[in-house]
Amino acid sequence: MTVTDIKAKLMQGNQACAEGAIYAGINFYAGYPITPSTEIAEVLAERMPEEGGKFIQMEDEIASMAAIVGASLTGAKTMTATSGPGFSLKQENFGYGIVAETPCVVVNVQRLGPSTGGPTAPAQGDMMQARWGTHGDHPVIALCPSTVQECFDLTVKAFNLAEEFRTPVLLLLDEVIGHMRERVFVPQPGELEVVDRIKPEAGTQNYLAYQPVDSTLVPPMASFGDGYRFHVTGLLHDETGFPTNNSEVMGSLIERLHQKIERGREKIVIVEEIDIDDADVVIIAYGCVARSAQKAQKMARKKGQKVGILRLITVWPFPEEEVLRVAEKAKALIVPEMNRGQIKDVVQSAVVGKAEVYGIGNVDGEMVSPCQILAKIEEVL
Amino acid sequence: MLAHLEKYFRTERLPHIWCPGCANGIIVKSLVEAIDKAGLDQDKTVIVSGIGCSSRAPGYLNFNTLHTTHGRAIAFATGVKLANPELNVIVVTGDGDGTSIGGNHLIHGARRNIDLTVLLFNNSIYGMTGGQYSPMSPQGAKATTSPYGNIERPFDICNLVTASGASYVARGNSYHTSQLTNLIYQGLQNKGFSFIEAISTCPVYFGRKNKLGRPADMLKMQKEFCISKEAAEKMSAEEKAGKVITGVLHYAELPEYTEQYQKIVDKCQRR
Incomplete structure (x- = not known):
C-alpha cells in the first residue's frame, strides 16, 4: 500500500x-x-x-x-x-x-x-x-x-x-x-472483512426458518420474497417458526439462543491488553474512559508503578475468562466508569475474590480523569 | 373450504384458535377471496400483524407471515415495504392493536401514504386478554374494565385515517361479505395506504357482557345497523341516527411513499 x-x-x-x-x-x-x-x-x-x-x-x-x-x-x-x-x-x-x-x-x-x-x-x-x-x-x-x-x-x-x-x-x-x-x-474495499448472513442452500426443500443445520446452531436465513413463505413471531416457537406452549420446546429455544452466542465466543469477545504481564494493578476500562486509563497508565509507569490495562472492546457477553486471567496475576483491579459501578460489579463476580476490585464512578457528566485514576492507583498500591 | 381458496391456507395449522361464533373467520375468507381476485403472488406477498385475536390470522395463511409485537405491525410493515417495494404488504390488526397501542403508527402510515393494505378487525373489545374495553368500544358498553359502562367516546377510525392522509379508506362488516371482499380488493389495487375497517363480532366477551344474544343474532344486528354510503346519501339525519356507514368512504390519488423515495435514489445515483 x-x-x-x-x-x-x-x-x-x-x-x-x-x-x-x-x-x-x-x-x-x-x-x-x-x-x-x-x-x-x-x-x-x-x-x-x-x-x-x-x-x-x-x-x-x-x-x-x-x-x-x-x-x-x-x-x-x-x-x-x-x-x-x-x-x-x-x-x-x-x-x-x-x-x-x-x-x-x-x-x-x-x-x-x-x-x-x-x-x-x-x-x-x-x-x-x-x-x-x-x-x-x-x-x-x-x-x-x-x-x-x-x-x-x-x-x-x-x-x-x-x-x-x-x-x-x-x-x-x-x-x-x-x-x-x-x-x-x-479502509479500502476488501481490507476489512464483511460478512453476509447464510441463506438456505439453493434448492432446499422443506426449509425450516428456525432449524439449525450445523453446530453453530444458527439457522440459515431466507428472505421474505425468496419463495419459502415462512412464519416469524415473537412468541416462543419450534423450528418451523410457529408458536408453541410445549415447555420442552420453549425452553430449548431459549437455550439454543444462548448457546449459539456461547459457541461463537471466540469470534465475539475482543479485549485489548496493555502491559499486564508484570502489572500489580490493572485498570479495566471501556469506551471514552479507556482513554483516561491509557494516560494514567503511562504516567504511572513513568513513576515506576507496575500498572496495566485490560480494555473491554466487547462488554457483552462479558469477557469473564480474560478478566479472571488478569485477576490471577494482579493484586488489584481498578474499574473506572461513568456510572455507579455497573461493570465493576460484574468484574467483582468474575474474579471470585482472586484480586481486590476498586471502582471509580462518575455520574455527573464529567469524564473520569487520568488524575482520578492515578489517585486510586496510589491508594491501592 | 372452497377448493380455489385452499392454497391460501396452511391447512395443517387449522383449526384456528378463535372462539365458536367469532366472525374473524368470515373476514379472513373475504381477505383471501380479495387476494385471489387481485391475483397476488403468494411468494411475493407478506402479511404482517400485531397482537390480539385478529393478529393470529397470518399464522393460518400461506404467505410470508410476520406476527409482531402489540400495536407495531404497521411499523414493521413499513420496514418490509420500503426495503423491498416489490413485495405486496398486507397488515392485519384489531381495534385494540391498531387504534390504541398502535394508533401512532396507524396515523403516520396513513400520512406517508406508504403502499400497505391495512385490514382492521373491529370487534369493539380486547378479546385475547378476556374482554376489556377498547378505543372502539361504544359509549356505555360493558367490559371487564368498564363494569359500570364505558364513559369514553370511541374513535371514528375511518375519519381519523382519512384525516391522516390515507389514499383509500373503506368500511365493511362480517354480514355483507361480498361488499367486504370487494372493499379489500379495491384496497389491494390502490397504490398507497389503504385502510379497511371490517366490523367483526366477539360473542363470547362483548356479546355476553352486553346481552347481544347468540353469534348469529350479532351478525343480523350488523345487517340492521350498517347502511351503504349510497343508501345513506338518500336518507335523512333522523333515519341515519345510530347507523354505521359502509363502503368506500374516501379515495384520493396521492403520491406513494416508496415511489417518492425511489425518485430520490435515482436522482442521487445519476449524480
Missing part, C-alpha cells in the same frame, strides 16, 4: 459509525432524532440514497426498531441509532429481534440518565440496560469503541456479528466518543 492509497479523514465518532455502516453494506436505516446520536441519522439520510439504500425517519423510537427488524427480514442489512430515552423505547422490539433471530445493529450513544437526564452530558449508565433492558432471559452482544477509528471498525464488526449470529448487536458509544473528532483511516 502506498501513502496515497490511505484515505485519512477527520471524522466525528457518529459520522465514523455511519460510514462504517456503509462499508459493512447497510441497505436500510430507520431512526428518530435524539441527542447525542442524531448525526448518525443525518449522515445516513444523505448517504443512503447515494448508495442505493433506504433511510426513513420514523414516528418514534419503537417504530424505528420495528422497521429495521421488518426490513432485515427482506434480506437487508439494517441499523438504528439512539440515546438513553430512546434506548428504553427500543427494548420492546430489540427483544423481538433476538427471539425472531433477525440481524440488525442498534447504536446507543450514551448520555447522562436516568429519564431525560443530561442530554448533552456523557455517561456510561446504560451498560446494564444493554444487558438486561428487554424482558426475559436472552443473550446480548455489545461492543464499546474508545476511538473514532473504532467507531468505524466496530460498526463493521457489529454488522458482521449480527449477520453471522442472526441477532441484533448493540454498539455502545458515549457522548464523548460520538462527538469527538479524530483521524480515521478509511
Whole structure:
C-alpha cells in the first residue's frame, strides 16, 4: 500500500459509525432524532440514497426498531441509532429481534440518565440496560469503541456479528466518543472483512426458518420474497417458526439462543491488553474512559508503578475468562466508569475474590480523569 | 373450504384458535377471496400483524407471515415495504392493536401514504386478554374494565385515517361479505395506504357482557345497523341516527411513499 492509497479523514465518532455502516453494506436505516446520536441519522439520510439504500425517519423510537427488524427480514442489512430515552423505547422490539433471530445493529450513544437526564452530558449508565433492558432471559452482544477509528471498525464488526449470529448487536458509544473528532483511516474495499448472513442452500426443500443445520446452531436465513413463505413471531416457537406452549420446546429455544452466542465466543469477545504481564494493578476500562486509563497508565509507569490495562472492546457477553486471567496475576483491579459501578460489579463476580476490585464512578457528566485514576492507583498500591 | 381458496391456507395449522361464533373467520375468507381476485403472488406477498385475536390470522395463511409485537405491525410493515417495494404488504390488526397501542403508527402510515393494505378487525373489545374495553368500544358498553359502562367516546377510525392522509379508506362488516371482499380488493389495487375497517363480532366477551344474544343474532344486528354510503346519501339525519356507514368512504390519488423515495435514489445515483 502506498501513502496515497490511505484515505485519512477527520471524522466525528457518529459520522465514523455511519460510514462504517456503509462499508459493512447497510441497505436500510430507520431512526428518530435524539441527542447525542442524531448525526448518525443525518449522515445516513444523505448517504443512503447515494448508495442505493433506504433511510426513513420514523414516528418514534419503537417504530424505528420495528422497521429495521421488518426490513432485515427482506434480506437487508439494517441499523438504528439512539440515546438513553430512546434506548428504553427500543427494548420492546430489540427483544423481538433476538427471539425472531433477525440481524440488525442498534447504536446507543450514551448520555447522562436516568429519564431525560443530561442530554448533552456523557455517561456510561446504560451498560446494564444493554444487558438486561428487554424482558426475559436472552443473550446480548455489545461492543464499546474508545476511538473514532473504532467507531468505524466496530460498526463493521457489529454488522458482521449480527449477520453471522442472526441477532441484533448493540454498539455502545458515549457522548464523548460520538462527538469527538479524530483521524480515521478509511479502509479500502476488501481490507476489512464483511460478512453476509447464510441463506438456505439453493434448492432446499422443506426449509425450516428456525432449524439449525450445523453446530453453530444458527439457522440459515431466507428472505421474505425468496419463495419459502415462512412464519416469524415473537412468541416462543419450534423450528418451523410457529408458536408453541410445549415447555420442552420453549425452553430449548431459549437455550439454543444462548448457546449459539456461547459457541461463537471466540469470534465475539475482543479485549485489548496493555502491559499486564508484570502489572500489580490493572485498570479495566471501556469506551471514552479507556482513554483516561491509557494516560494514567503511562504516567504511572513513568513513576515506576507496575500498572496495566485490560480494555473491554466487547462488554457483552462479558469477557469473564480474560478478566479472571488478569485477576490471577494482579493484586488489584481498578474499574473506572461513568456510572455507579455497573461493570465493576460484574468484574467483582468474575474474579471470585482472586484480586481486590476498586471502582471509580462518575455520574455527573464529567469524564473520569487520568488524575482520578492515578489517585486510586496510589491508594491501592 | 372452497377448493380455489385452499392454497391460501396452511391447512395443517387449522383449526384456528378463535372462539365458536367469532366472525374473524368470515373476514379472513373475504381477505383471501380479495387476494385471489387481485391475483397476488403468494411468494411475493407478506402479511404482517400485531397482537390480539385478529393478529393470529397470518399464522393460518400461506404467505410470508410476520406476527409482531402489540400495536407495531404497521411499523414493521413499513420496514418490509420500503426495503423491498416489490413485495405486496398486507397488515392485519384489531381495534385494540391498531387504534390504541398502535394508533401512532396507524396515523403516520396513513400520512406517508406508504403502499400497505391495512385490514382492521373491529370487534369493539380486547378479546385475547378476556374482554376489556377498547378505543372502539361504544359509549356505555360493558367490559371487564368498564363494569359500570364505558364513559369514553370511541374513535371514528375511518375519519381519523382519512384525516391522516390515507389514499383509500373503506368500511365493511362480517354480514355483507361480498361488499367486504370487494372493499379489500379495491384496497389491494390502490397504490398507497389503504385502510379497511371490517366490523367483526366477539360473542363470547362483548356479546355476553352486553346481552347481544347468540353469534348469529350479532351478525343480523350488523345487517340492521350498517347502511351503504349510497343508501345513506338518500336518507335523512333522523333515519341515519345510530347507523354505521359502509363502503368506500374516501379515495384520493396521492403520491406513494416508496415511489417518492425511489425518485430520490435515482436522482442521487445519476449524480
